[in-house]
Amino acid sequence: MKASRKLFFVVISAYCVLISCLHIGNVYAQDISAQKYAGYITIAGARKHLTIIASDAFEGRETGKSGANKAANYIAGEFKKLGLVAPVSRTYFQNVPLKDSSLKAVNVMGYLEGTDLKHEVLVFSAHYDHIGISLTGADRINNGADDDGSGTTAVLELAKAFVQAKKEGKGPRRSILFLTVVGEEKGLLGSSWYTDHPIFSLENTIADLNIDMIGRVDPAHVSNPNYCYLIGSDKLSTALHQISEQANDTYTKLDLDYKYNSPSDPERIYYRSDHYNFAKHNIPIIFYFNGVHEDYHKPSDEVSKIRFDLLVKRAQLVFYTGWELVNRDERPKVDVTNDMPTHR
Numbered sequence: 001m002k003a004s005r006k007l008f009f010v011v012i013s014a015y016c017v018l019i020s021c022l023h024i025g026n027v028y029a030q031d032i033s034a035q036k037y038a039g040y041i042t043i044a045g046a047r048k049h050l051t052i053i054a055s056d057a058f059e060g061r062e063t064g065k066s067g068a069n070k071a072a073n074y075i076a077g078e079f080k081k082l083g084l085v086a087p088v089s090r091t092y093f094q095n096v097p098l099k100d101s102s103l104k105a106v107n108v109m110g111y112l113e114g115t116d117l118k119h120e121v122l123v124f125s126a127h128y129d130h131i132g133i134s135l136t137g138a139d140r141i142n143n144g145a146d147d148d149g150s151g152t153t154a155v156l157e158l159a160k161a162f163v164q165a166k167k168e169g170k171g172p173r174r175s176i177l178f179l180t181v182v183g184e185e186k187g188l189l190g191s192s193w194y195t196d197h198p199i200f201s202l203e204n205t206i207a208d209l210n211i212d213m214i215g216r217v218d219p220a221h222v223s224n225p226n227y228c229y230l231i232g233s234d235k236l237s238t239a240l241h242q243i244s245e246q247a248n249d250t251y252t253k254l255d256l257d258y259k260y261n262s263p264s265d266p267e268r269i270y271y272r273s274d275h276y277n278f279a280k281h282n283i284p285i286i287f288y289f290n291g292v293h294e295d296y297h298k299p300s301d302e303v304s305k306i307r308f309d310l311l312v313k314r315a316q317l318v319f320y321t322g323w324e325l326v327n328r329d330e331r332p333k334v335d336v337t338n339d340m341p342t343h344r
């Protein structure tokens with residue numbers, strides 16, 4: 001009786017030690033550096049960029065018009081301030097020819113070189129163009145604060161965070177391309193041009209994390225705005241999906257909504273933003289999206305309606321996912337085959 005009671009206590013205490021180890025393990029699973037640099041993505045920083053990008057001065061950023069080119073210059077200026085490499089013949093601009101037009105349009109990109117795995121590249125993308133000026137109405141300028149000023153802003157804040165990490169000796173092992181594209185609203189022109197004329201080989205491009213509208217709340221989530229729609233994460237790579245889920249479980253704890261994830265979804269969201277041009281080349285992608293809302297493609301898509309707390313949190317999810325992707329030993333393996341059509 002006595003002996004077995006002793007055994008009982010030994011078993012119980014061993015169990016307790018195991019449980020507390022697991023708890024410590026959980027704590028250690030949070031990467032302190034990742035958290036530190038995610039903290040460089042801030043409400044103040046996001047507000048500063050978006051207030052400029054979605055201002056009336058940029059006239060709705062229509063591709064080929066002066067407003068879009070002003071936005072391109074602003075983004076390039078920010079990339080330069082951060083010290084990102086200008087990867088296209090020493091400029092930040094890739095010309096995107098427009099059919100039957102003499103108008104000028106450019107993708108804007110900044111490059112951060114990695115360390116031991118620098119030949120591989122992670123892309124963070126967002127489109128900076130929008131739909132320009134409406135013909136009628138009191139307020140005619142479509143500011144596109146959410147679409148996709150929010151994604152463009154997120155890319156600038158992500159760049160700031162990774163640059164700061166590199167300055168402090170925690171630079172990414174893989175390289176990063178911060179890619180803001182033009183012509184999305186005219187049919188994904190800029191991303192299509194980039195993937196047909198890549199600056200960094202597509203074979204060595206390990207994933208594209210694309211952000212298009214992350215600053216608002218759609219009608220389905222008014223009662224719980226702590227969410228983000230994720231689309232495409234499991235379509236090509238099991239590992240990418242797991243990394244994304246784990247990043248969210250460990251740090252940001254958003255409700256990840258996969259409602260639009262099915263390629264057969266009637267909204268066809270999977271085909272409707274720039275990530276698709278990477279996916280069609282078999283590059284794993286995740287698309288981050290808040291869903292459509294009453295101000296979608298209207299002059300009322302303005303900065304005053306942006307939830308900067310949510311924009312920052314969603315951008316931080318992108319950051320944590322990206323941090324793992326650029327620093328882990330293995331790139332996310334393409335191990336899912338699917339029969340998705342290769343056209344929009």
Ligand SMILES: [Zn+2]
Pocket residue numbers: 127147148184212213273
């Ligand atoms: Zn958009």
